Amino acid sequence: MTGLLYKDFIAIKGKVYVIASFLFLLFISTLRIVALFVDEKDAEAFDVIAVPLLLKYLVVAFCVLIGNVGTAMLKADDGKKQKQYYLSLPVEKKGYVAEKYVFLLLAYYFVISVAVLGITVCKAGMVSASGIKLASALDSFNSMLPMLVSLLLVVSSIELPFFIGFGTKKGYAVKIGLLMVLFFAVMVYLLFGDLNVFSGISFISVMEYMKKHPTLIAGLQIVMPLVSGILYFISYRISCILFARKEWEDD
């Protein structure tokens, strides 16, 4: 499996993501170290720069995960003479499918790890009044990460069987179809729904809501990863069945 994992890492140009993430962490760390040596007012400015940067990284990273990694690693295996390629691999069909699921899990693990390191570095030295509030909000956000990843796992659980079982072209069609449905649902709500629910919502207000409802958050922290893990495993089993029955394109 290690060989296949490495192959997929190269296929999705994983080095670019790793280096970009490393440079991002280095930049955040440099900002924090500099902030330790300036006066409080200037240090607050660093807090204002570093935290939104971290959140933007996470948004971009998760979008890349949803939009690119899963399909890119499968697209790399598409092409002519697919059947000969799969037959030449020194793994069983189950092993091949399992590797795709493990690879995606490792990708999520990598993004979470960078997020955790980024949050820890951002929080270092936040001593101003607004900094302490922001650090507390970051702690709440940290505790929300398992739930976020659980949602992404559910999305992957739905799309992977289509890509593995029917190929990337049909998989893309299904994925775009689902996204269009979601998009239209959001548009309909924005046009005709009650928009007052969104007034007053900000990162800090959401985090403060979470702090006021620890039981709800703890419950979600427990239930969501469990449910998404079970769904992910079921998705893997479905993918194995679909892959075994896959009709190959004529070579």
Place this chain on the structure above:
Amino acid sequence: MIKNIEIKRLLIFLLIAFGLVWGVMFTYFGLGGEYGTSTCNAILMLAMLCPAIATLATVKLTREKMWISVEENRLSKEKQLSSLRLGISFKDKKWVWFLVAIFGTLLCMELGYALIWLIEPDVINLELLKLVGISKTLAALIPVAGITSGVMFSIGALGEELGWRGYMVPKMEKLFGTVGAMLIGNIIWGVWHFPMIAKGHSFGLDYKGAPYTGYLVFTLSCVVMGAFLQLLVEKTNSVWPAVFAHAINNTGASVLGMCVDYTKLSGGMAEPTVFLLIHMIPQIILGMVSVVELVRMRKKQA
């Protein structure tokens, strides 16, 4: 010849692992930094990555050929020891050991607090859960949250286990044998934590014999826990179960642990070192069983 190279590699690894962490810690605490601040927590988090950094640096500097993972049906025993063991395999019932890693760690924590409850019944107060707004039903599921948090946020543990169990202990085993490697390696692991203990890690600052008794007790906990972690690595040929066990241990996700009323501690139990020693008894038993099993495995392989 081979031994000389391995000793050289070990020394370079230890120099980097200790140099990075102790250098930064002594600088930070020397400049007046305090333990427990957000800056200190950031330094500790990054310190956990240093054994992995030391491993990669040593491999690069000494041009050592290291395999990322082990595929037992292809590599000789000699090559198995030159692997970072980053692979995951569930074949041959290895998945059982992943469960042992997760639930064994949690069980040890709960049993430790249960033992304290037996000795001092007043110390554990289940009503404390209400004070933090957690129902008893939800509290019973807290260990599950500990598992998910531990597994997801295990980057620090990965940094440590890659260095200690993935690189250092296998090298020491070539020089000192199984039991020797475990003892010496885990003592080194404990000593690595000394600057943090001196500043209040695990025990605070105000206890009898501080910080020396703290050093002793913490090193003992590293030895027993290290034996269990080493067993997990050997049974699965992968550092990942050890990573998860280490991470879950660090979360401290224990239902009984949340119910400890520290104001009710009295006598010897009020000493943090004594408290940890008693809490550690299930882990000591697990460590001893791990050593016996590891020695048995080695004899079988020989």
